Amino acid sequence: MVCFFVSDLHGHESRWEKLFAKIERVVPDAVFLGGDLFPDLISLASGKETSKDDFILTGFSRLKVQLKNRYPRVFLILGNEDGAPREPQVQQAESEGLLEYLHNKKTDFGPYSIFGYSFVPPTPYQLKDWERYDVSRYIDPGCISPEEGMRSSPVPLHKIRYETIQKDLESLAGGRDVSNAIFLFHSPPYQTNLDRAALDGKMIDHVPLDVHIGSIAIKRFIEKRQPLLTLHGHVHETVSITGSWKDKIGKTNLFSAAHNGPELALVRFDPGDLSKAERELL
DSSP states (O other): OOEEEEOOOTTOHHHHHHHHHHHHHHOOSEEEEESOOSOOHHHHHHTSSHHHHHHHHHHHHHHHHHHGGGOOEEEEEOOTTTOGGGHHHHHHHHHTTSOEEOBTEEEEETTEEEEEEOOBOOOSSSBOTTBOBSSSSOOOTTOOOTTTSBOSSOOOHHHHHHOBHHHHHHHHHTTOOOTTEEEEESSOBSSSTTOBOSOTTOEETTEEOOSBOSBHHHHHHHHHHOOSEEEEOSOTTHHHHHSOSEEEETTEEEEEOOOSSSSOEEEEEOTTOGGGOEEEEO
């Protein structure tokens, strides 16, 4: 089985073109898209990036016509910079059979269960559509709380204040056996090779910033439930700092497709033999 995983393309046409060309050439069984895929919402509001949105979804439509019954399963979640206004576009593409929108959902893929989850812990950015408190209402210095940032549509205050990533994951997985499951996250887990930010020596109000910005809840979930594989993005510079795009927590393999260069970072893996997974820059 051949699977592709990419994340954090941020609407760059060159990256999407490389991905479409690779899909057409290799014809994988599945493509996992890990969020922050589209241009930012400021560009969307200005009307300048509509053509890029069309380019992305038209690309999948073209591949579906070309590949016919060989067209891969495409699993997608949004990231914190995509914003909730992207959901109608993605849902329309799902209705056309181009992809499967997996935020807070589960589906089956052969012998594997696939779960998706978009939320990340609080960041310094204003847009909070896909941000949640992690395990409590604590936020790191320099970050903006989910209660103070901006949202594209109203959310009840009690939901913002009391819902957490930790509670969401407990509900999403339930009592299922996830030992043969793949989780598609946008956030990486805390204190791993995949969540290292370039915050060395930086302080706010004389408080040093934590250089690890991943989710404690996601790390605890992996430690406790031990899924087969988790896929992550969000922290662009982590691989250039740690030197590794993968990690392991117990029996669970962790892969990142985040990248801080102009190339497309593509992770290729077979869920039946994760030891042979590869990451290439295109």
